[in-house]
Amino acid sequence: xxxxxxxxxxxxxxxxxxxxxxxxxxxxxxxxxxxxxxxxxxxxxxxxxxxxxxxxxxxxxxxxxxxxxxxxxxxxxxxxxxxxxxxxxxxxxxxxxxxxxxxxxxxxxxxxxxxxxxxxxx
Amino acid sequence: xxxxxxxxxxxxxxxxxxxxxxxxxxxxxxxxxxxxxxxxxxxxxxxxxxxxxxxxxxxxxxxxxxxxxxxxxxxxxxxxxxxxxxxxxxxxxxxxxxxxxxxxxxxx
Numbered sequence: 670x671x672x673x674x675x676x677x678x679x680x681x682x683x684x685x686x687x688x689x690x691x692x693x694x695x696x697x698x699x700x701x702x703x704x705x706x707x708x709x710x711x712x713x714x715x716x717x718x719x720x721x722x723x724x725x726x727x728x729x730x731x732x733x734x735x736x737x738x739x740x741x742x743x744x745x746x747x748x749x750x751x752x753x754x755x756x757x758x759x760x761x762x763x764x765x766x767x768x769x770x771x772x773x774x775x776x777x778x779x780x781x782x783x784x785x786x787x788x789x790x791x
Numbered sequence: 792x793x794x795x796x797x798x799x800x801x802x803x804x805x806x807x808x809x810x811x812x813x814x815x816x817x818x819x820x821x822x823x824x825x826x827x828x829x830x831x832x833x834x835x836x837x838x839x840x841x842x843x844x845x846x847x848x849x850x851x852x853x854x855x856x857x858x859x860x861x862x863x864x865x866x867x868x869x870x871x872x873x874x875x876x877x878x879x880x881x882x883x884x885x886x887x888x889x890x891x892x893x894x895x896x897x898x899x
Contacts, residue, residue: 716835716878716890731887732792765834775841776882777825781834 671695673766673782681760681789687753691766691782698744699724704769706778707740707751709762717762721769722749756789763787793817793881797891803899808869812894814862814879823883826855826864829893830875838877839864866896874898 677689691705698705704721720730722740730738739752753760763784770779794817804810814824822842827835837846839855842862852867866873879891 715892716880718886718888718890721886729886733887767834772840775823775825776888777837777840777846778827778835778880779837779846781836784834 671768671780673768673780675764675766675782675785677785677787679786679788681756681787682791683757683789684755687751687756687760687764687787687789689751689764689766689785689787691749691751693747693749693768696768697724698742698747698749702771704771704776705742705749706767706769708765708767708778709760710765710784711759711762719751719753719764758789761787761789792887793820793883793889795879795881795889795891797877797879797894800892800894802894802896804869804896805899806869806871809865809867810869810896811866812864812877812879812896814857814864814891816860816862816881816883818883819859820881820883822858823881824855824857824862825880825882826853827878827880828873828875829878830872835878869896 672694674692681687706721707719722728737754742749765784766782767778768780770777796815798813824842826839829835843855854865876893876895
């Protein structure tokens with residue numbers, strides 16, 4: 670059973686950088702069938718895929734956020750991370766990390782962290 | 792990006808009802824569509840993958856169908872624990888993966 674846990678500051682000032690880490694247990698980040706994703710959800714709204722990273726460090730980002738997003742992976746700690754720069758109030762959301770499983774060519778978010786609320790405010 | 796449109800946005804129903812949620816995509820995505828359930832304060836949970844395949848452990852009252860641009864999620868004999876928000880998600884071709892805006896099943 671894979672478990673994911675987000676960690677990081679719950680409050681970030683406008684124009685600063687949001688930094689979150691996802692710790693993975695029960696599986697190795699290096700497994701080739703997985704990508705590791707970040708997804709966010711503003712209060713009362715839907716889900717937005719931010720991007721993903723493979724165990725070897727390959728990334729894809731949502732074009733809507735690409736200029737501000739950086740993801741990294743630390744396989745020695747079995748963790749992956751998100752940095753979102755120049756944040757505004759519009760970035761206030763619950764941020765989830767999730768495992769992205771490929772079943773053939775279908776991509777499923779099969780395991781999720783509990784989510785962490787990040788508020789952007791001065 | 793592929794746009795996803797779910798309907799309705801809110802669905803009043805009673806325990807025991809059969810309900811259907813629709814997801815329409817802006818272009819054909821074959822069967823590259825999944826359905827998730829999200830209860831308040833919890834992370835989403837996958838119910839259906841590849842349009843019609845039941846995820847392990849999900850009750851058989853959940854079913855999915857469709858291909859191309861039109862998809863449905865049906866819950867037969869609604870149970871109390873099924874009152875939640877449901878999202879469709881596509882994974883056609885290449886990222887970005889996108890979600891529908893959600894359908895909230897509420898008690899009538």
